[in-house]
Amino acid sequence: MKIEINSLKDYQHEYEKSIFSPEEFWEEKANDFVWKKKFEKVLEWNFDVPVNRWYIGGKLNITESCLDRHLEKSSDKIAFIWEPNSPSEKSIHISYRELFSKVCRFANVLKNNNVKRGDRVCIYLPMIPELVVAMLACARIGAIHSVIYAGFSSGSLANRVLDAKAKIVITSDGAYRGEKIIPLKAITDEALANCPEVARVIVVKRTGEDVAIISGRDVWWHDEETKTTDNFPAEVMDAEDVLFILYTSGSTGKPKGIVHSCASYMVYVDYTFRNVFHCEQNYVYWCTADIGWVTGHSYLVYGPLLSGITSVMFEGIPTYPNAERWWGLVDKHKVNVFYTSPTAIRTLEMLGLDPITKHDLGSLKLLGTVGEPINESAWQWYHKNIGKRKCFIVDTWWQTETGGIVLSPLLNVSEAKPGFAMHPLPGIQPVIVNEKGEELKENDVEGNLCIKFPWPGILRTVYGDHERCKKTYFSDYPDLYFTGDGCKRDNDGHYRITGRVDDVIKVSGHLMGTAEIENAINGHLIVVESAVVGFPHAIKGNAICAFVVTYEHPEHPENLKKEILEQVKNTVGPIAKPEKIYFVKGLPKTRSGKIMRRILRKILEGERQNFGDTSTLIDQEIIGDILSSISDATLVN
Numbered sequence: 332m333k334i335e336i337n338s339l340k341d342y343q344h345e346y347e348k349s350i351f352s353p354e355e356f357w358e359e360k361a362n363d364f365v366w367k368k369k370f371e372k373v374l375e376w377n378f379d380v381p382v383n384r385w386y387i388g389g390k391l392n393i394t395e396s397c398l399d400r401h402l403e404k405s406s407d408k409i410a411f412i413w414e415p416n417s418p419s420e421k422s423i424h425i426s427y428r429e430l431f432s433k434v435c436r437f438a439n440v441l442k443n444n445n446v447k448r449g450d451r452v453c454i455y456l457p458m459i460p461e462l463v464v465a466m467l468a469c470a471r472i473g474a475i476h477s478v479i480y481a482g483f484s485s486g487s488l489a490n491r492v493l494d495a496k497a498k499i500v501i502t503s504d505g506a507y508r509g510e511k512i513i514p515l516k517a518i519t520d521e522a523l524a525n526c527p528e529v530a531r532v533i534v535v536k537r538t539g540e541d542v543a544i545i546s547g548r549d550v551w552w553h554d555e556e557t558k559t560t561d562n563f564p565a566e567v568m569d570a571e572d573v574l575f576i577l578y579t580s581g582s583t584g585k586p587k588g589i590v591h592s593c594a595s596y597m598v599y600v601d602y603t604f605r606n607v608f609h610c611e612q613n614y615v616y617w618c619t620a621d622i623g624w625v626t627g628h629s630y631l632v633y634g635p636l637l638s639g640i641t642s643v644m645f646e647g648i649p650t651y652p653n654a655e656r657w658w659g660l661v662d663k664h665k666v667n668v669f670y671t672s673p674t675a676i677r678t679l680e681m682l683g684l685d686p687i688t689k690h691d692l693g694s695l696k697l698l699g700t701v702g703e704p705i706n707e708s709a710w711q712w713y714h715k716n717i718g719k720r721k722c723f724i725v726d727t728w729w730q731t732e733t734g735g736i737v738l739s740p741l742l743n744v745s746e747a748k749p750g751f752a753m754h755p756l757p758g759i760q761p762v763i764v765n766e767k768g769e770e771l772k773e774n775d776v777e778g779n780l781c782i783k784f785p786w787p788g789i790l791r792t793v794y795g796d797h798e799r800c801k802k803t804y805f806s807d808y809p810d811l812y813f814t815g816d817g818c819k820r821d822n823d824g825h826y827r828i829t830g831r832v833d834d835v836i837k838v839s840g841h842l843m844g845t846a847e848i849e850n851a852i853n854g855h856l857i858v859v860e861s862a863v864v865g866f867p868h869a870i871k872g873n874a875i876c877a878f879v880v881t882y883e884h885p886e887h888p889e890n891l892k893k894e895i896l897e898q899v900k901n902t903v904g905p906i907a908k909p910e911k912i913y914f915v916k917g918l919p920k921t922r923s924g925k926i927m928r929r930i931l932r933k934i935l936e937g938e939r940q941n942f943g944d945t946s947t948l949i950d951q952e953i954i955g956d957i958l959s960s961i962s963d964a965t966l967v968n
C-alpha cells in the first residue's frame with residue numbers, strides 16, 4: 332500500500348507541499364480513485380459563509396473505489412472478519428467479492444422499497460455485517476446514510492429521524508450486548524410512533540426476538556433480499572453530493588447532523604488511514620469503535636475498504652464473556668494494527684494482566700487511540716502490556732466535523748510522547764488562539780484550537796441548519812474553524828489536546844451535550860431546572876454530575892434519583908446517565924440567565940472558598956447554599 336510519510340523528511344516534504352500548493356497536493360492525492368469524470372477544480376472556499384467545495388465537477392461513486400476496483404486482483408481477499416458477541420457463535424469471513432455482492436443486492440432492496448438518490452436512510456443497527464452493507468448500499472444508490480448508535484434511546488432515535496426527514500429506517504429485532512439483549516425493534520417502534528413520515532422499516536433478524544411486524548410498514552431484510560439480484564450499477568454522484576449525515580451533540584439541546592460529501596471525504600479518509608496506520612496489504616487491522624460514531628465510519632468502514640485491507644469487526648463488548656475477549660481475538664486473528672479508545676484501555680487495565688498474558692499479542696505492530704485525551708498512566712500501560720514496548724502508538728485527534736484524523740504522532744517521523752497528538756497532518760494548519768482571539772504564534776503556549784485553512788475532510792454544513800454550522804464553527808474567530816477544544820503547543824512545537832472548552836462533555840469517549848441531558852432531567856415533573864457538568868473519572872475520562880432544583884424538597888431523594896436516571900436513560904440513552912446527582916436550592920446563574928458551570932466544576936473538584944470572579948452572579952448566596960446541600964449528599968450509580 333502506498334505510504335507517503337515514512338520519515339521526518341517525507342513528512343516535511345508532504346506538509347510543505349500541502350501548505351504551499353494545496354490544490355496541487357490534493358489533486359495528486361485524488362488520482363488513484365475510480366472517477367466517472369475527473370474534477371475541474373480542486374477547491375473553492377470561504378469560511379465566512381461558510382462554503383467548502385472540493386473536486387468541483389468530479390463525478391464518482393465511492394463504493395466503486397471501496398469495492399469494485401479491488402475485485403480484479405483481490406476479490407477473494409477478506410474484507411471483514413466478523414466476530415459475534417458470543418464466542419460460541421462462529422465468526423464470519425466476508426471477502427471483497429461477497430461484500431460487493433451483498434451491497435449490490437441490498438441497493439436493489441432499497442430501490443424496491445422506494446429509496447431514491449438523495450433520500451435519507453436512518454440505520455439503527457448493532458455491529459453486524461448488515462450495518463456495513465446498508466451504509467454502502469445507500470452510497471451505491473446515492474441515498475444519504477444516517478447511522479444512529481444502537482445505544483441511543485427511542486427519544487434520541489426519533490429526534491434524529493425527524494431532523495433528517497427520513498422515510499425509511501433499517502433496524503434489527505434485537506442487539507446482543509454482552510449478556511443483555513437490547514430490543515432494537517421495540518425501541519424503533521416507540522420512536523416511530525412520533526415519526527409519521529417513516530413509511531418503511533427493514534428489519535434484520537439477529538437475536539430471534541418476538542417482534543411486532545406492522546403490516547404495510549415493516550419488512551424483513553432476508554425476505555427482501557430473495558426478491559432481487561446482486562447486479563446494481565453504481566449511481567453516478569457529484570463530488571459534492573452528500574454521502575452521509577452523522578449526528579453529534581452540541582452545546583444547545585438539539586444534536587447537529589454533521590454533513591460530509593462524497594469525494595473529498597473519500598480522499599481525506601484514505602490519505603490519513605494509509606499514513607497514520609501504516610497497514611501493509613497482508614495486515615489485519617482492528618478498529619474497536621462502534622460504527623454509530625465517526626471513528627467507525629472513517630476507520631472501520633471507508634478507510635480500510637478504500638485501501639483493500641482486512642479488518643476485524645466485533646459485535647460485542649471487551650469484557651464479555653470475560654476480560655480476555657479482546658486479547659483472545661487479537662491472538663486468534665493475528666491482528667497487526669489495533670485502534671481503540673482510552674476508556675477501553677483504562678477498563679481493561681483495571682482487570683489486571685492475567686487476561687493478557689494468556690494470549691500471544693506478538694502480531695501487533697502499531698497501536699492507536701482516539702476519542703478523548705489519554706492520561707499518561709493508561710498510555711504507559713498500553714505501551715508496555717499490549718505493545719510490549721515495541722509498538723508505536725498513534726494518539727489521533729480529530730472530530731466528527733473533521734471527517735478524518737487531523738493531528739497524530741506519525742511512525743518514523745518522531746518519537747511518540749504520551750498524551751500528545753503531536754503533528755498536524757499534511758493539509759492541516761492548526762492555530763492556537765487566546766481568549767481575545769489572538770493567534771499565539773510561538774511555542775510553549777496554551778489556548779483554544781482552531782484550523783486556518785480547509786482540508787478535504789471538513790464538514791459541509793449542519794443538516795438543515797447552515798446558520799448553526801456558521802455559528803458553531805466559523806463565528807468565534809474570524810476566518811478560522813473553531814474546534815471547541817483546548818490545546819497546548821510545547822517547546823518542540825508538538826500539540827497536546829487538553830479537552831473541551833464548551834458545554835459538551837466527553838464521557839467514555841462519547842460526546843454528550845449538557846443541554847441535552849438537562850432537558851431530559853427537566854422533563855421530570857418535580858424538577859424545576861438542572862445543570863450538568865463533567866468531572867474527572869478514573870475509567871470514563873469524564874463522568875456526568877447533575878445539580879437538580881426541585882419544586883419541593885424530595886422526601887425520598889434516593890427514589891427520585893432513580894427516577895431521574897431512568898428519565899435520562901429513556902430520553903437520551905444509558906451513556907448519558909449521571910454518575911452523581913445533587914439536589915440543590917438553586918443554580919449559580921448570571922444576570923443574563925447563563926449557568927456558571929465553572930463554579931459547579933470547582934465545587935466538584937473540592938473547592939470550597941475560591942471561586943474567582945463571581946460578580947456577575949445574580950445571587951451571591953447561592954454558592955453557600957449549594958455547598959451545604961451537597962455536603963451530605965450520596966453518590967449514585
Ligand code: WTA
Binds near residue numbers: 704828
Ligand atoms: C475529543 C471522535 C484528545 C476532542 C473522533 C474532540 C480527543 C472530540 C482525541 C470529538 C484525542 C478526539 N485526544 N481528545 N486523541 N480524539 N478527542 O466528534 O474533544 O466523537 O473535539 O470524534 O473528541 O469527538 P467526536
